[in-house]
Amino acid sequence: MSETYDFLFKFLVIGNAGTGKSCLLHQFIEKRFKDDSNHTIGVEFGSKIISVVNKSVKLQIWDTAGQERFRSVTRSYYRGAAGALLVYDITSRETYNALTNWLTDARMLASQNIVIILCGNKKDLDADREVTFLEASRFAQENELMFLETSALTGENVEEAFVQCARKILNKIESGELDPERMGSGIQYGDAALRQLRSPRRAQAESVQECGC
Amino acid sequence: MYNYGLRELYKNNFEDLHCKFYQLERLLQEQLPDLWNHFQGLNLEAHMYASQWFLTLFTAKFPLCMVFHITDLLLSEGLNIIFNVALALLKAPKPPPLFISSLSLLYASLHRHAAASPSQRPSYLHLLLPLHHSATFSSIDSISVGVSLMTCQRWAGKHNREAARAGGNVWKPEDLLSIVCLDSTMRLCLLLSNRFKFRSLGGAGPTLSQIGSSSEVTVADCTSSAEPPREEDAADSGGDHEAHSPLTPERDLPSPLWGQIPPATRRLGDDNAGEDKPGALNDCTDRVMGLLGMGHRLFVPRLLATSKEDLLQADFEGALKFFRVQLPKRYRAAENARRLMEQACNIKVNL
Numbered sequence: 001m002s003e004t005y006d007f008l009f010k011f012l013v014i015g016n017a018g019t020g021k022s023c024l025l026h027q028f029i030e031k032r033f034k035d036d037s038n039h040t041i042g043v044e045f046g047s048k049i050i051s052v053v054n055k056s057v058k059l060q061i062w063d064t065a066g067q068e069r070f071r072s073v074t075r076s077y078y079r080g081a082a083g084a085l086l087v088y089d090i091t092s093r094e095t096y097n098a099l100t101n102w103l104t105d106a107r108m109l110a111s112q113n114i115v116i117i118l119c120g121n122k123k124d125l126d127a128d129r130e131v132t133f134l135e136a137s138r139f140a141q142e143n144e145l146m147f148l149e150t151s152a153l154t155g156e157n158v159e160e161a162f163v164q165c166a167r168k169i170l171n172k173i174e175s176g177e178l179d180p181e182r183m184g185s186g187i188q189y190g191d192a193a194l195r196q197l198r199s200p201r202r203a204q205a206e207s208v209q210e211c212g213c
Numbered sequence: 214m215y216n217y218g219l220r221e222l223y224k225n226n227f228e229d230l231h232c233k234f235y236q237l238e239r240l241l242q243e244q245l246p247d248l249w250n251h252f253q254g255l256n257l258e259a260h261m262y263a264s265q266w267f268l269t270l271f272t273a274k275f276p277l278c279m280v281f282h283i284t285d286l287l288l289s290e291g292l293n294i295i296f297n298v299a300l301a302l303l304k305a306p307k308p309p310p311l312f313i314s315s316l317s318l319l320y321a322s323l324h325r326h327a328a329a330s331p332s333q334r335p336s337y338l339h340l341l342l343p344l345h346h347s348a349t350f351s352s353i354d355s356i357s358v359g360v361s362l363m364t365c366q367r368w369a370g371k372h373n374r375e376a377a378r379a380g381g382n383v384w385k386p387e388d389l390l391s392i393v394c395l396d397s398t399m400r401l402c403l404l405l406s407n408r409f410k411f412r413s414l415g416g417a418g419p420t421l422s423q424i425g426s427s428s429e430v431t432v433a434d435c436t437s438s439a440e441p442p443r444e445e446d447a448a449d450s451g452g453d454h455e456a457h458s459p460l461t462p463e464r465d466l467p468s469p470l471w472g473q474i475p476p477a478t479r480r481l482g483d484d485n486a487g488e489d490k491p492g493a494l495n496d497c498t499d500r501v502m503g504l505l506g507m508g509h510r511l512f513v514p515r516l517l518a519t520s521k522e523d524l525l526q527a528d529f530e531g532a533l534k535f536f537r538v539q540l541p542k543r544y545r546a547a548e549n550a551r552r553l554m555e556q557a558c559n560i561k562v563n564l
């Protein structure tokens with residue numbers, strides 16, 4: 001039951017409705033394609049421990065609703081995210097065109113140092129492609145994003161997307177560019193003792209619980 | 214839906230919805246302060262678990278039988294019944310739903326038990342497990358339950374190694390005496406002992422309520438515990454399907470599980486001498502436990518964790534997962550959903 005990890009990163013999956021955000025998350029966590037997917041209402045949550053450059057990292061992933069009407073709800077999840085997957089659908093130019101808006105939101109509402117990876121999802125539907133790889137990678141370069149084309153159906157590049165993003169964050173921590181101690185960095189140390197020191201409120205709640213039972 | 218204010222929830226960037234979240238948090242603070250404190254400590258806010266409750270009127274995850282009840286209530290009472298249902302979901306329900314709905318809950322219970330000091334810990338553990346996926350009982354289920362049981366034991370072994378290192382309490386294999394399985398219609402399916410000898414009670418054994426209303430004889434049989442209860446009684450009351458049961462390994466064993474249960478009953482009898490008389494078993498669940506020769510007093514309060522207890526044990530992720538997975542599962546049985554609605558109606562919500 002006790003899981004050990006070195007770091008905990010808070011992740012976010014954003015992008016237009018129907019681009020496959022929930023399916024990406026499901027594929028990443030369950031290694032299966034979710035074929036009965038519905039619109040996400042508000043937000044869903046998943047977590048997984050991965051190992052990146054000899055460190056085990058727990059990803060705490062918020063999968064947000066893509067529909068425009070939920071923006072005001074999902075915005076509150078940007079706060080304190082360390083990384084984000086910005087997802088568009090390679091068979092829909094509309095979802096690609098919306099990227100600028102999503103990016104503005106993310107840069108404005110999340111921490112300054114948020115690491116974003118652009119994911120062109122539905123790579124398996126190459127025949128219906130509306131956005132070329134070249135075009136998207138240029139966009140990614142201009143906006144300093146990492147970029148991958150993924151397929152939640154086949155699982156191609158899905159794990160890589162999360163791992164690459166986590167690796168970049170780890171690198172930033174090692175180079176000192178990111179400080180896990182800073183509030184709202186979206187990063188926590190995994191060591192239990194450290195965590196307790198850092199969140200006395202939680203320890204308090206636990207002691208209350210003990211006498212409550 | 215205009216009249217009920219559902220549309221308002223979505224308007225103006227969900228302004229109204231956030232107001233509802235605020236109200237829910239205040240209600241929680243007022244009615245379940247311990248849980249509220251726990252959530253505060255975890256930084257778990259209402260919008261993380263209750264968005265779907267309000268926006269989809271519990272239809273997103275919860276089973277249809279429960280949704281029907283809720284819709285009825287909503288049409289008759291208005292939108293605020295969402296608070297009632299939400300609080301009922303979070304509040305400690307009365308023990309009755311006699312099920313451990315998932316293995317993870319089972320582990321949590323085992324963990325809690327093992328952590329208790331030896332004096333507080335009962336000498337035997339009895340588990341009642343539902344088999345979710347079977348309308349009729351098949352041999353596959355017995356295998357999966359057997360596997361579950363093995364997992365439990367493996368878990369116990371692992372826990373013991375850790376406990377031995379840390380000087381904690383050790384979990385003995387005998388502690389896990391028996392497992393009783395119910396199929397999705399709450400009919401008794403089979404009994405398993407810790408040695409994997411199991412006994413099928415047939416594909417259509419008695420239901421809980423049938424046992425509750427059936428003869429005193431069965432109950433008396435097992436409380437006396439000198440002789441094994443006659444399972445024919447049970448099979449007869451639910452229709453005689455014993456012969457069609459695909460589960461056969463039992464038949465080879467001359468004296469199967471029943472032979473192992475009485476010692477536990479005797480122990481219990483010693484502990485609560487006056488209380489285990491048939492007359493005291495006034496509730497059908499008690500009778501089931503009585504019928505099975507089990508110490509319901511040990512079993513019910515300790516192993517049936519309520520939503521609140523589960524949530525108090527959970528960390529941030531555990532709580533979210535609980536809301537997403539375990540909680541909806543609990544109300545798959547129509548009976549549980551009905552009980553929940555009863556509770557919801559009895560909760561006072563002052564806004």
